[in-house]
Structures are given as C-alpha cells and as structure tokens.
Amino acid sequence: TETDTWTGQRVKEADREYVIHSWSVQGALDPVPVAGGSGSWFWDHDGNRYLDFQSQLVNLNLGHQHPKLVEAIRDQAARLCYIGPGFAERSRAELAETLAALTPGDLKMSFFTTGGAAANENAIRLARHVTGRHKVIARYRSYHGATNGAMSLTGDPRRWASEPGGMPGVVRMFDPYTYRCPAGHPDPCPVCSGGPHLEEILRYENPDTVAAVIVEPVTGTNGLIYPPDGYLRSLREVCDRYGILLIFDEVMAGFGRTGAWFACNHWDVTPDILVTAKGLNSGYVPLGAMTVSARISEWLRDHMFWGGLTYAGHPLACASGVASLRIMQEENIVENARLRGERLGAGLARLAESHPSVGEIRGRGLFHGVELVTDRETREPLVPFNAKGAAAAPVGRVLKAAMARGLYLTANFNVLRLTPPLVIEDSEIDLALDVLDDVLDLADEHYAG
Numbered sequence: 001t002e003t004d005t006w007t008g009q010r011v012k013e014a015d016r017e018y019v020i021h022s023w024s025v026q027g028a029l030d031p032v033p034v035a036g037g038s039g040s041w042f043w044d045h046d047g048n049r050y051l052d053f054q055s056q057l058v059n060l061n062l063g064h065q066h067p068k069l070v071e072a073i074r075d076q077a078a079r080l081c082y083i084g085p086g087f088a089e090r091s092r093a094e095l096a097e098t099l100a101a102l103t104p105g106d107l108k109m110s111f112f113t114t115g116g117a118a119a120n121e122n123a124i125r126l127a128r129h130v131t132g133r134h135k136v137i138a139r140y141r142s143y144h145g146a147t148n149g150a151m152s153l154t155g156d157p158r159r160w161a162s163e164p165g166g167m168p169g170v171v172r173m174f175d176p177y178t179y180r181c182p183a184g185h186p187d188p189c190p191v192c193s194g195g196p197h198l199e200e201i202l203r204y205e206n207p208d209t210v211a212a213v214i215v216e217p218v219t220g221t222n223g224l225i226y227p228p229d230g231y232l233r234s235l236r237e238v239c240d241r242y243g244i245l246l247i248f249d250e251v252m253a254g255f256g257r258t259g260a261w262f263a264c265n266h267w268d269v270t271p272d273i274l275v276t277a278k279g280l281n282s283g284y285v286p287l288g289a290m291t292v293s294a295r296i297s298e299w300l301r302d303h304m305f306w307g308g309l310t311y312a313g314h315p316l317a318c319a320s321g322v323a324s325l326r327i328m329q330e331e332n333i334v335e336n337a338r339l340r341g342e343r344l345g346a347g348l349a350r351l352a353e354s355h356p357s358v359g360e361i362r363g364r365g366l367f368h369g370v371e372l373v374t375d376r377e378t379r380e381p382l383v384p385f386n387a388k389g390a391a392a393a394p395v396g397r398v399l400k401a402a403m404a405r406g407l408y409l410t411a412n413f414n415v416l417r418l419t420p421p422l423v424i425e426d427s428e429i430d431l432a433l434d435v436l437d438d439v440l441d442l443a444d445e446h447y448a449g
C-alpha cells in the first residue's frame with residue numbers, strides 16, 4: 001500500500017508556501033495543521049486535541065463530522081452531485097419548503113447561495129428592485145461579508161481597505177451597544193432604543209430614497225451585542241411607516257445559536273428578508289440563503305429576479321441543509337443550546353466574581369461574549385478598538401494560553417467570543433470554564449481599577 005507522505009509538517013510547509021489565508025499578513029501566520037475532528041473537538045497531526053469553543057467560524061453548529069450529516073452528503077453525492085439552478089431538484093425544493101415552515105412569520109420563498117455574503121448581495125439588490133429606491137442603512141458594529149456590496153454594508157474596520165469603489169448608497173446608523181453607548185448616553189437612550197435614532201437619520205436622508213435597513217438582530221463578530229427589548233420592534237415600526245424593507249442578517253445568530261431557532265424569535269419581530277448561512281447546514285458544504293416575505297414572494301411571480309449563481313441551490317449543499325434541519329429537530333438541538341447556554345452563563349457569572357477584568361457578560365444560548373476591561377467603573381477596554389500587534393497583546397496572551405491548554409477561543413478586540421457547537425455537553429462546558437478560570441488571571445494582571 002502507498003504510504004501517505006502528508007505528515008503534519010509536510011501539510012504545514014505546503015500551506016505556508018502556497019495557501020493564501022483570509023485577513024492575514026501571510027508571513028505572520030503559524031496555522032495548526034488539523035488532521036481531524038469529532039463533535040466539539042478537533043486535533044492536529046501530533047494528536048493534540050482542542051475543544052472548539054468557537055465552532056470554527058461560528059458555523060459548525062452540529063459539531064465536527066456529525067455521522068447523519070456526513071451520510072446525507074454521501075447519499076446525495078451518489079444520487080446527483082450537481083444539476084443547474086434552472087431545474088427543480090428534490091433537496092433544493094425540500095430545503096426551501098422546510099425553511100418556509102421554520103422561519104418566522106410569513107417568510108416563504110428562498111434563493112440559495114454559496115454563503116452569507118452572496119445572500120446579502122442578493123437581498124440588497126432585490127430590496128432595491130422591489131422598492132425602486134437605492135439607499136441602504138447599515139450599522140457600524142457589523143459584518144455582512146467580503147464581496148463588494150456586503151463589504152460596503154459591513155461597518156467593521158475590514159471595510160476600510162475596500163472603500164474606494166465600494167457600493168454606493170450605504171448610510172450608517174449607530175448600534176444598540178448599551179454597555180458603551182456610541183452617543184455616550186446612559187441606558188436607556190434614544191440611540192440604543194433604535195426607532196428614534198433611525199427616524200432622525202431618515203429625516204435627513206429622505207425616507208423615499210431608502211430601500212432597506214439591514215441589521216444583525218444580535219451582533220456576532222463585532223462583539224456579541226444584544227439589543228435592548230423593544231429595539232427590533234421599533235425598527236420594524238419605523239420601516240413600516242416609510243415603506244422600507246427590514247433585512248435581518250442571521251448568518252451567525254440563526255439556527256439555534258441563541259437558544260431559539262432564530263435570534264429575532266426572542267423579540268417576536270419578523271423581517272421582510274431573512275439572510276442565513278453557517279448554521280443552516282453547519283458549513284459542511286458552502287451554503288447561504290435569502291428567504292423573503294409572502295409579499296415579496298408574490299412580487300417575484302411577475303417580476304424578474306435579477307440574480308444567479310452557477311452554484312445557486314447546489315444539491316450537495318441543499319441535501320446537507322435538509323439533513324441538518326432534520327437532525328436539529330430529532331436531537332432537540334435548539335433546546336440543548338438553550339440549556340447548555342444557561343450553564344455557560346452561570347459559570348461565567350461565577351468567574352466574574354473572582355476576575356475583576358470581566359466587565360460584562362452578554363449571551364443567550366451558546367452565543368456569549370465576555371467584555372474584558374482594565375477598570376469596571378470606567379469600562380476601559382483591556383485592548384482598544386482596532387488594536388493590533390503589541391496593543392492587542394493583553395488579549396492575545398489569554399487566547400494563546402487557552403490554546404496551549406486545549407481550548408480554542410477567539411476575540412473581537414477586548415470581547416472574548418464563546419460560541420461552541422450546539423451539541424456540546426455539560427462536561428465540556430465545565431472544562432472550558434476551568435481553563436477560562438486559569439487564563440483570565442492574565443487579563444487580571446492589567447486591571448487598574
């Protein structure tokens with residue numbers, strides 16, 4: 001038999017020589033060569049195991065290598081790997097029908113893409129066609145994807161490099177970041193409560209030119225920000241008053257992540273267009289979706305849909321989506337996320353008692369953020385916004401120490417992101433809390449309060 005010469009070392013050498021990694025200076029990288037994964041764990045070629053408290057890119061909701069999901073992909077591969085988007089196909093039709101049933105309100109028809117960015121691009125273009133207007137209001141603390149339009153909607157600093165030539169018509173509004181109100185107001189304030197802030201912006205922008213407002217109902221990448229109660233409803237009301245479409249980007253927060261099927265379920269607010277990806281099929285095959293209201297579905301019956309992709313509704317991706325949603329129902333995944341999330345939240349609250357650097361804990365389900373500060377009174381962040389290099393080191397050391405102890409974590413500047421797979425078990429939550437208890441000592445060293 002042929003021996004496999006691809007040792008961990010060989011993988012890493014070829015990777016460093018030939019692979020361009022996302023959002024990185026290539027020479028600064030030292031990627032772990034991963035050999036495999038199972039459930040909430042992955043391991044390298046030397047057998048070191050890591051508890052994946054990040055679910056990779058917060059997409060691996062069912063964990064690594066869920067056997068039924070792997071089997072569904074294998075079955076579809078044996079049946080039909082690919083058929084063009086112009087044909088009706090079983091997995092594509094079944095996934096769309098299932099989404100119509102699971103998504104809130106009257107959301108009905110879906111367009112399937114290869115990921116979140118492409119779904120957002122299509123949502124914006126469709127909103128412009130449906131309304132005949134061109135402006136889109138998006139927020140600063142947001143990430144909507146890396147294609148031109150999605151990057152223009154994105155507020156986080158990764159947008160800056162793409163600004164020349166970006167999509168015109170994006171207007172920015174502030175975020176409901178009550179812990180650090182962008183206008184410096186105490187809580188509750190007119191910015192963080194949404195509606196009044198949006199309406200003020202509309203007054204100056206001319207509401208008749210605004211096609212859509214796009215928000216992540218719970219902000220993911222940019223700091224795990226939960227809106228105050230009433231926020232989403234007030235956006236809904238203002239949008240309705242001016243004939244503006246409301247788009248929820250639930251690429252990260254959707255499909256059980258927050259302990260509900262969709263984050264917007266917590267506040268019982270339905271968008272006109274729901275954008276999803278990631279947890280839709282746990283990322284086993286690239287997939288995103290744009291699901292539109294009954295009214296827009298009707299509109300599409302006699303108007304052109306100006307969008308298409310070679311891989312729109314790819315059968316392998318759709319089959320994995322169908323299987324993923326079925327597994328979520330059969331294995332009570334949403335309930336598991338809710339219950340394990342309560343354990344995680346309670347454990348984090350205990351850590352806050354002995355670690356002064358914990359400024360705020362935000363979370364529901366398995367979508368938690370820990371805001372690290374050097375002073376609880378002033379809320380001075382442990383590292384500043386957009387910190388890089390030495391300025392980011394105080395958080396970098398925490399993450400590195402966790403990895404050395406077998407816990408894979410990431411952060412958005414000073415906010416630790418705790419987003420494990422939704423199949424995680426209590427013992428694994430407890431293990432992560434033990435490691436956090438140790439490594440937060442490194443953050444406490446900087447405490448000045």
Ligand code: PLP
Binds near residue numbers: 114118278
């Ligand atoms: N929208 C949100 C809220 C996201 O978190 C992401 C990815 O992290 C995207 C959109 C972009 O998705 P993709 O990377 O699949 O294009």
